[in-house]
Amino acid sequence: MTEMMLITGGARSGKSNFAEKEAAKYSRVLYVATGIAFENDSEFQARIKQHQATRPTTWDTFEAFQGIATYLEQHSKKYDVILVDCVTMLVTNLFFQFLGERELTNEIAEEVEVGIQTEIRTILNAGNKSLAKLIFVTNEIGLGVVPENKLTRVFRDIIGRVNQQIANQVDEVYFVVSGIPKRWK
Template identity: 40%
Template structure:
């Protein structure tokens, strides 16, 4: 498992696509975004246009360990983009749109971590190279609102867990990838 992290618009996607293309002729691209408006549709279209056309795409954000276990074709690698979006979608789905002040973030984090633990287990069991993109949210100011603060905290703990399990970790800044862990 190779984890690629960095800030928004740092070049994580392009870097990860290059890594995957160097190692794999065929890739299952797991897209965790939901298209909710025209801007998001435009972002998704940009990502689709920049990756190889022969890569297969699976769209969803839940039970990604099962996707890795059951949807890979022989000789295929995996690129998962992105953990942060996956977490946001899961958090929204699990909280059912409730007001942030009423949410039990500890209980929600347990649910999210089950998904991450299963993903890590699937990655460790798979013979396929797996590239995971995530955002490094903790390098900025602490957000003012409760939901955003908890989301940054949960994302940070998830990233730490993924980095511990990963064989390689890359940090991408200004389009330049720096390997920060190699097993």
């Protein structure tokens, strides 16, 4: 079984920076970027370019929110470490893919969560079969107020349970605040 790590924290807490420093300790790195920008979202496109500019050019990148487990199964032997940044964007993209144009009822919310949990479990299983260290980056979004609308509450609940699912499977968990990582597990 491979070594796995989860790094969590709030937005702009320094968690990606910490994760990249951990990954830089290895020579063969795969960066799995799960944030996908739409054509009309210039702000998010700029964020992606900024992230790309900070990564070493020697790192390989796989930009996708689908097929991650299959990609890991096919390519993980080439890498010492695989950095998945970020689980929150992965879950966001999967959430809207599974929801589609449907209205978010309780039954559909449950179906969406099952689909997401299954995808995360598949990624974790592929990671366990890999020889590469896996580093997951995610946002801790459960520290704020209860969201005012159902869609946001359901999403918050799902990402909270996904983070727990990953934390239960990994060897190390770090929480980053103001650029300072604290190991919790």
